[in-house]
Amino acid sequence: MADDHFSLFGLPARYAIDPVRLEQAWREVSARVHPDRYATASAAEKRVAMQWSARANEAYRVLRDPLQRARYLCETRGVDLQTESNTAMAPAFLMQQMQWREALDEARDSGDAGALRALHEDLQGAQAQMQAQVAELLDAQDDPRQAGQRVREWMFLERLAQELRQVQNQNA
Incomplete structure (x- = not known):
């Protein structure tokens, strides 16, 4: 699977995203990794499916929220937002x-x-x-x-x- 939230869903790493396309991609990924599909699998395969399902849900949560998506893009581009310590503003x-x-x-x-x-x-x-x-x-x-x-x-x-x-x- 993918290394970042955008590639997980096959989307370009941009702020402007199509919310319908994001939801469709999330549904597709979720269907592939949903733990119910692995009900008869080994314990290790079930654990991996659970991890991927959780990752897909977290990625979707971040990317569908404009502010969280902006934070994610800044951070993945090397900007430490220092949200707890940096209160400098214009x-x-x-x-x-x-x-x-x-x-x-x-x-x-x-x-x-x-x-x-x-x-x-x-x-x-x-x-x-x-x-x-x-x-x-x-x-x-x-x-x-x-x-x-x-x-x-x-x-x-x-x-x-x-x-x-x-x-x-x-x-x-």
């Missing part, structure tokens, strides 16, 4: 993040559903813009280092969006 992004956090705090404290919706839309737009920038950096410019910086920012955006969803669910 000053403009840090200022914007502070504004979003303040808006979230104010909307949470006031219970203003309209403000929460507006922040949600703003974050969705920022995430879409971030995704487009990462795609450009990875696929067109082949600049995984710069893409890695944007991915770290995108991860902050995702955490903020998760907090917002929690607040919205509490207020629902």
Whole structure:
């Protein structure tokens, strides 16, 4: 079988992927390595089938998620994202993040559903813009280092969006 997630599914190692093709490839690989196909096989063959099945599922989970796919591409191209230790961000992004956090705090404290919706839309737009920038950096410019910086920012955006969803669910 293949060495990386993309080749496992016969896909080019690019950020832009066809989600339908990814799902079809995953189903094909899963059918070939599914442990049920090895019910009468030896214990070693069953164990290998289980390992390949788990690998196929993990690869699919990573590649179908845009942020996880971007992280994977950066890391496989030699960029250590240092997600636990490197919090350096562009000053403009840090200022914007502070504004979003303040808006979230104010909307949470006031219970203003309209403000929460507006922040949600703003974050969705920022995430879409971030995704487009990462795609450009990875696929067109082949600049995984710069893409890695944007991915770290995108991860902050995702955490903020998760907090917002929690607040919205509490207020629902």
